[in-house]
Every structure is written in structure tokens, then in C-alpha cells.
Amino acid sequence: MAIWIDGRRHEADPERNILDVCLSRGLDLPYFCWHPALGSVGACRQCAVKVFKDDKDTRGRLAMACMTPAKDGTRLSIDDAEARELRRSVIEWLMLNHPHDCPVCDEGGECHLQDMTVMAGHLVRRTRFEKRTFRNQYLGPFVRHEMNRCIQCYRCVRFYADHAGGKDLGVFGAHDAVYFGRHADGVLESAFAGNLVEVCPTGVFTDRTLGRHYVRKWDLQTAPSVCVHCSLGCNTTPGERAGSLRRIRARYSGAVNGWFLCDRGRYGYEFVNSERRVRRPFVRGEAATSEVTPAALARAWSKGRVLGIGSPRASVESNYALAALVGPERFHQGTSAAQTALVATIIRILREGPARTPSLREVERCDAVLVLGEDVASTAPMLALALRQSVRRQPERAALELGIPGWQDGAVREVVGNRKGPLFIAASVANEARELDELATRTVRAAPEDVARLGFAVAHALDASAPEADGLFGRLPAQIAGALAGAERPLVVSGTGAGSEAVIQAAASVAWAAGAGRGRAAELVYVVPECNSLGAALIGGRSLAEAFAAMERGEVTGAIILENDLYRRAPEADVDAFLDRAGHVVVIDHLAHDTASRASTLLPAATFAESSGTFVNNEGRAQRFFQVFDPDSTDIRPSWRWIAALDGATDRWPNLDELQAALARELPIFGEIAAAGVPAEYRVRGARIPRALHRQSGRTAITANRELHEPRPPEDPDSPFAFSMEGAPRVPLARLAPEVWAPGWNSCQALNRFSAEIGGALLGGDPGVRLLEPIEGAPPAYFSPPRVDSLPEPPPDSLLVVALHHVFGSEELSALAPGVAELAPKPYVALGEEEALERGVSEREEVDLSIDGGPILTLPVRIRPGLPRGAVGLPAGPVRFVPAGSRARISKR
């Protein structure tokens, strides 16, 4: 298949449109309304080309490239004089009302409108009439609105409403006064609103957090990174200048997050700049110097028997280093016994069972979904966005049958209409915004054990050899089973959010049982709590409870705690007791918290932005994050370097590559971990990869107030990146490009130059290595459903504690970002409508709550519709430790 563009033959996929083909072949053709994730609507008329019937046709006709299929043999011209004239006219029209305020616009320098204006050749303003003006709106702490810059490409609403399901951003007005905004000022409701900043081709929607410490794109230092705010491992591009992190942008990955990020991932970054950062070592509360401390520590360490507590938010490498330091016997995962067991079960299911975990992008292509027990929209928002796409798969087949190409967005959406493919949700809670409920074929609200039983019943309906479950749900299990069995690509989604082992087991049973009819198990996604929950668990180690027990038994005298606030993991009294008993407590973390304040030695760790390392996401994909900037203080080091210093053997692992090699030797599951990154000696034509764009300004001036000589750029022993604008101008492996940029393409739309097929894998392959693969054809070792009568009788009048996750506020690190904190809830206690009625408590009334007979908390009530009777919800995060599955009593004050 090939098409001819200006007389030259280009390979083309007939399923794509001409614009898509031109851009992926590296040709310059300006456009606005088209977006690779959103398809074509033909609104802006900017991508005009001349299309010819055959090689004898010399007149041709003007056509919009985005609306014209790249049929085999198509002949077209981008260079045609008439097409160029039209493109010049269109950009002239678009600029009529644009304020031309680039010098004071945050988009300036990475503005698609700037790029396209230059590309389309609009140089002189001919109009002499007044510009139309609009009033701007307050849209919340993340997104700033400047409607006067708008060129009416409609991408914002197409992303926000059509793609992400947002309800509060729309189009108002008509003719030359089309307005994009809310019905009134207010915080944008969607958890994906931040993507507007990248979707908007100009400065209508800009990053408000960046605006507070603004720098231009070309002045940022960047490196490929991975989000730390949930377990999905979305790829990010953090940008830094002068020692502070300025923003996060979505980094395209063909396998994980595609083009987008959720707002927690985009705006959580400010914890790196937080006042609560630990920037110097402290010994017994006194600031120490780095020269003194390690030696002192090493002495203390050599005297005692010390246990190590790892962390699901620390890198694989740091966890491993700690395990290597204290020995596997004394290494503990930094998670509660319950959490540790849940994650271990998930790993066992994914390693030993026949069901495969799809990547996030693959989830979008699944066509029948069962969600069991997980409030996906809160714990892993981008997964909810992927599921939102998956419900379109079945109905959009009708459009394909009518011959409508998939990229013709308006027409496909018209055929799809309100029809949705199968999506069943059974969980004890829904996201506050009921994000996925509106898409669901059926939603069941039930306690975790009942959710599990429903799952087991579905498994039994799919495969009679799977154990039977108590029939509580009528025909529903058969209905769900039918939908999964009838689908091309069924998917089961679950996770640790419900705090229930049975739910996790039920999900596996369903996925496995789906293989009975179709010969292959359904796909299976588990959401886990944190960015490296799987990676840390794969290192091994026992739970926190066992660490506490070992301390209580007096087997150890000290503890090294890695990037972990134990008060978020265990009851306060238990942590207090543990820390009281420990003679010497070393805490290595980047944040000061209650655990850190109890440390006899506190060591400042580097955040993800100041170090390189590996996280393993919920898919089992090991992904490397590269150091973005060198922290101002030499005291701030990656945790594993501090651990090596504690060992007194700083040369044990001279760099990350050596550490990984040791890890790979010791733990075969990590055998391929190096492939998630690139060796530090990697060079492009002998040069390092510069973290700064070639246009970076102020290199010699930025430190001139302290030192007139230009400082040497810091060394980076762990990666091939340089803290410099000098180095290889282009990187053949797109996954290593610090930032997307191409000549003439200064905005994030330059991404079109970084993959062979738009929307496909990055040039040279998408980042990451999958560590967990299923055993194809493994016979399903079905779990048994929990029996109603086997459960211990709950104490009378007690309520089951359910953790309520919030997009903003539940995740530890992002909660320190001011914008996220603004949107996070205050502590509260949630009751379902019935339970509240029965107890005679009303919204905002304060009640006393005691968990498992522990201390009394006084909290205001929130009525949460759908929360089952007999359950009480507590917001994870605002309430520091929520022991899901325990029992609580509440009483009116």
C-alpha cells in the first residue's frame, strides 16, 4: 500500500487518513483540530492538500487531509500553490482575534499555534478591525483560562467531554463568539482536566502551577520519568529549573498511558519542592554534616542487630540495597501484614496463573469488563479513562460495518451514540464523582465478601468446574459470564483497594474460568497501592507486623527505615511501641514525617526527580525513571547510595548499573531489569544526551551571583544524560529523548516525529520490560469462595471499615502539592444513606468513632450514597491509617 505525495512514493496504511500519514512520514502539514487520540472532525480546515484523481489529473481538488482516507494509490500535493494559499488564509483567519500576547503567554515557546502560523506562512496582519474579547473563568488550582487566545479548534471539549466523560466544560455561543468553558466559574470536575493544557494548541488552558514559578520550555531540564502517584506507572516528563521542579507533562508511551495523565500525576509533583523536604542529615534532631554522619552511622550499625524496612514508594534498587545490607532475614517490606499478603497473592496469581495482565493501552482495546471491588477511578484514574474507551469497542463495530473509518470521530460517535459495551462493576464504594458508574451495564454495591462471592459465581457460570458460590445475585452471574464469554477481549479488573483477599482471588477465578469456553483466559488487571508495590514485593521480605514482633521479642536493636512513614501503615500505638523499643532508628527519606521525627539519624533521600531507578507498575512492567536534576545539596542522595554509605562500602555499587547487575544475579525475576533503562555508558555518536534543549538560556548567568566562573556540570554516573545543553542533538531511541522537540515543532505535538506510526510504539520501542508473564495454558487452580457461615460473627453494632480513596488526598506524596491539598477532603466518616438514617445521624454531624477498640476519633459525617449497610467509610490519606476489613463502632456525641 502506498500513496504519492508531491511525486514521491510513501508507504501508507489505508486505515489511516492522509494527515496522519503525512505527519508520520515526517512531512510538515499544519493542523489544529485533529489529535491522534481524538481523531478527525474537519473543523479547522488547516490541513488542506490538493488531491488528484490519477496521474493525468493536473487540476485536482482541495481536500482536508485529516478527512481523506489514505487509499492505495492516492496522489496528493502538500506543496500545491492553491493548497498553500488556502492554508495561509486559514491561519490568517485563526489569528484575526488572537491577542498576539506570546511574550506574556505561558504557552509561548511551545505553542502549536505559533508553530503552525510559521509553518503555514502567515506573516503580515491585514485586518484593521477590532478583536472580539471574552471574559475568562476561574477553573480551579490546576488550569488557567484565557479564552481570548482561543482559535476554536474544539479539541478541549472533544477531549474533556467526549474522551474523558467530563460534564462541566462545554461549548457556548455561535458564529465568531464561540466560547469554551464552564456554565460558571468553578473547579473543573474531571480528574483529567490537566490534559487540556497539552490538548489545547495555544494558551487558552495553561498550567496554573507552572505559572506560579514560570519558565519557558526551553529553559527546563528534563529527563524521561515515571509517575509516582499510583501503581499504573504512567510516563512523565518532569521539568526543572534552578533547583525546583516546575511541572510534569505527559510523556507518550505506546504501551502505558498514551498521550495523557491524570491530574494527580500531573500536579502532585510539588512535593519535590515542599517545605517538608529533608535537605540535610539530622542526628538526634540536630543538623549534621555529610562527612560526619555516615561514619558515625556505620559505627552504630556495626554494633547492633538492625532490621530493614523497605517501601513500596522507593525504587527497586533502594529496596534491594537495603535487603542486601541487612540480609534477607531481617528485611521487611514496609507494608502492613494485610497489604503484604494481598500483593503477594496478586504476584502469585500473575506468575502462576494463565491470565495475562494487559498494558493500559491494551485495556482500551478490551471489549467486555468486570470490575471487582476496586474503586478504579480513585485509586488508578488513568485505568478508569482506559475503561471509558473500552466500553466503546462493541458499539463502534457498527460504524466500521458501515464503512466509517475509525478515525472519523464525529461519525463514529454518532453511530455509537449512547450505546455501551458490557461493563459490570461490583464494589463496596464508587468514586465520589461516580466516574464509571454512568458507563456500567450494571453496578452492584456490596460488602467486599459479597463482591467476592459474586465473582466466584461468575467464575462458576463460565466454567462449571470452578467451585460454586452462594447464589445471592440471581441471574446476574450468568449475565456477566455471558458478556465475558461473548467478547473478543474480555477483561477482569480488581485490586487491593477493597482490602480483601477473597476479592482478589475471585477476580483471578473469573479470568481463568473465561478460558473454559474460548481456550484463553480473560485478561486480568490488578491495581496495587503504590508506584512500586509490585517491585518492592518482588524483592521479598516479611511484613511490618513481623518487624514489630521481632523488635518486641528483642531480636533486633535498631532499624533502618527506607522512604516510609510507618504511621500510614499501622496503628499509631504499634508504631510508637516499635520506635520506642528501637535503640537506633535510621530513616532515609525525602520528607519529614512523624516517623522521620522519631529517627535518631535522618538522611535526606533524593526524590524520583533527583535520582534514577526502577519502578515496577501494576502490569509487572519495570520502568526506569531518570534523574531530572542535580539537587542543590550534596547531602541529598538516592537512598541506595546512603545505604551503601551505611555499609561503609561506598564502592560496593559505584553506580546504578552495578547495583542492578547485583540484583539481577541474586533475584532472577529481575534478570531483565537493565533493559528497562540504558547503561550509563550509552552514548550517541560519542556524546551524552543533554537534559536541556539547545535553546536554554542563562547558562553562564544563572549562578553568577555566587560565582563568576561557569560551574562544571555535575557528573551523572547512573545514566547517559548530561546536566547540560551540550551533547547529542538527536537520540535514535525515542524513549530516551528528554523532551519532544523537532525543527519547526516546539510544542508537545512534536511527538508526531517520535513514532513510526502515530499512536503506535515510540521509535526504537516503548520503554519498560514486563517481568511477570502468565504460564500459558496453566490449568486454573481455582480459589474457593468464602463461606458465609465460616466467617466469624461480627461484634454486635460494629461496622466494617472500608477505605475510601480519593483522587486527591489519598496518595501520600501528591497530597503535599498545594493544589492537590486544596482539593483533598478533610477527615470525615462516611455512612450509607440507610445506615445514617437508622442511626439518626445527619450530614456534617460529628460522631465518635473507635476502630477495633482503639482510641476515639471525632469526625464529621458524610452521607455517601451506595455505601452498603453495615459499613463505615474512612478517607484514606486524610485519615492516616485506615485498617480496611477491621470493625469500628460509632456513637452520637
Add this chain to the structure above:
Amino acid sequence: MERPLTRNIRPGAEPLDLDGTRRAGGYQALEKAVRTMTPSEVTAVVKAANLRGRGGAGFPAGVKWELVPMGPDARRPKALVANADEMEPGTFKDRLLLEGDPHQLLEGVILAAYAIQAEVAWIFLRWEYQLARRRLQQAIAEAREAGYVGDVLGSGFRLDLRLHVSAGRYMCGEETALLNALEGKRAVPRAKPPFPQVSGLWGRPTVVNNVETLCCVPHIVDKGAEWFRKLGRGPDAGTKLYGASGKVRRPGLWELPMGTTLREVLEEHAGGMREGLRFRGALPGGASTDFLVEEHLDVPLDFESVQKAGSRLGTGTMIVLDDRTCPVGVLENLERFFARESCGWCTPCREGLPWVHEVLRALEEGRGQAGDVDLLAHHARMLGPGITFCALAPGAAAPLGSALGHFREDFEEHVKQRGCPWRRD
């Protein structure tokens, strides 16, 4: 001369009720069709009659119907929509049919729905046509009572018929924008393909026909294709409602054989120009067609001939320009309308038309500059068909481009004299 469309219409009087309609031969065609003809036979006779769309585009109705997927595999419910959103400046032909003989339209709607086997029919009515709305409501109630709607005449063909009164925008006359509006969405056009016949209202097969087109259908079914074809004088079949407005002696609307010349309409029916005025030009089919001038007076007003003369038949209701009216002023008025009615979806229309209007206003107000006329000419060219998303902007460009061709000196005088020379008198 036969005047099938207006035979029952007496201006100023109430329309015939159902009984009167029946006595005058109404609903006979429907009886005949559902009792004796298959849906494809109805389509075939309409195709053979060469009934071309009276909304302005002239697409053959029978061909449009043939494109609708038939049979058990077709996506349902299918829909038939009568486009009664008549908002073209200078056009009031559908209003006469709606107010004067609502049952005629209903019969046409039901026949067309039968031909494509639609389950639901909508009449999409312009908001300002409140009298038509009352009369249609009355007629629909009568038709439902009499069994023409629902299970049509007990034939087993079931049709639901609904009246939708538009919120009122010119854009809704565009069939796909109309469908969006009917679905409660913004009235912006949709990309074609897919055409509404394949994916229309709520993504289901849909035919949108103009009121006058549908009103022809009962007569074709009743009297046959041959009869209908012979009503026309030239290649186009049937009769046509021709109208004239502007400074003519007797502005009005007349049902005449398709292919009547411009001169005949102007001189015989409209009574020629008013005393002391000379004919300077005419927009033959509403505001969105190119000017025809004196040399075109003998052009027969059928689709091909008008096109050959450089314009479009459009709605067949002409706006006449005389020699004492400023063409720039006329254009300023028209382009203000088009700029305001642009839906704002595609760039050339949304941004180009207001610019055109600003320039015209500047010319009229004495703020014209050198280069303005060229800028207008550039727009007339760049707002042409194939460039914009729908036909609104090309429609707006038609009077502009042709006015620049025929009356360019008037525009240039506005620049030279720093104002409108016509207002100096």
C-alpha cells in the same frame, strides 16, 4: 395550466381540514400506495418522475431514497425528516405550503416514510412559523385520528409522526445540522460521508427532504411519473413555486412550470420593476445564490440552465436588485446575516464572514481602504465549495463573488468616494 401544489390553497383563508382534503382528492395517493404498491415501487415512481430536491440542492429525491438500507438487516428505527426550517432570506415558499395545505405535506411525509420504511417521521419547523405550527398540529391530530399515522390505514406499516419546532437558526436548514439539533446537540453540520441515508438521526438511516419536495410526492404517486415530468417545460420535471421580492410591482409567489424563464416570472407575474426603476440583477434562489443580470433574463429557471448561467436555482424565490439600490449595501446586509448565522464550527466561515462583513460595513460607512475590494474577492474565492465544512459559507460567497463580478465599480466607488454614493442623494 396545472398547479397541483397550490390547487387547494386560498391565500388568507383557513386550509382545508381533513374532510375537505379528502373531498379534494387528498390521501388517495397514500391509500393507493399502501394498498397496491411496495415501498420500492413508490421510490421507483418518484425516481422516474425526476423529482429534484426543492430545498436548493436539486438532488433527485428517488435516488436519495434508494440509498437507504432496506430489509431486515437495516439499523432501526429509520427516520424521515421534513425540512421545514425555511430561513433562507427572500424565501417563503414552504410557508405557503405549510400554512395553506398542511395535509398535502403530511401525505407526502407518510408516503416518503413508507418508501424508505421509516418508523418515525419528524417535521422540523422554523420557530417563527407559529401559524404553520398550529395548523400542522391540527392536521397531525386529524391524520392520527383518521388512521393515517400509527398503523397506517391498517396496512401494518407503522409510523410515528412528530412535529419539532426549532429553536431558530439558519444553520438548521443544513440537513446534518438539523439532525444534530433534533438530537438536542449543537446545530453544527456533520461530515459527509457517511450520508444521513446511512447514518443520520441517532446514527440510523434517515432521509431529509424539503417541504416542497415532499408535497410533490402525493401527486406523483397519484398521477404517475410521466404526468409529473410533463409539467416541466425543460429537462426538469414538475411545477415549482417561484417567488419575487425587491422593488417589483407585485412581489409574490406563483406555482409555475419548472423551467419558466426569469423574464416571465419578473415581468408577467411580478409585474415588472416599480415605476422609474430598472432591473439590475437578481439572486434567483434566495440569498445564497449568485446574481443573474440583464443578459440572463431569458434563462429558464431550472437546475441545469441556471447553473449554466453561473448561479443556482436554489429555492426559486428571487430577490431583485434595482438600479437605485446600493449593491454594496445589499451585500452588507446579507453578509451580516450570514456572519451571524455561521455556526462557528469551521474556520473560514466563522472568521471569514465577519471579516467580509466588517469590510463591507467600512465601505458603506466611508472607511474603505485600497485593497478592500481585493480582500473581498479573496474571500469570495476562499469561501467556495470544498473548502468550508458545509455549504453555508459558499452560499454567502455566491452573492459576494457575483456582485464583485457584475458590480465591481460600485465597490470601488465606495472606496474612492469615501462612502456610499447612493446615500448622497
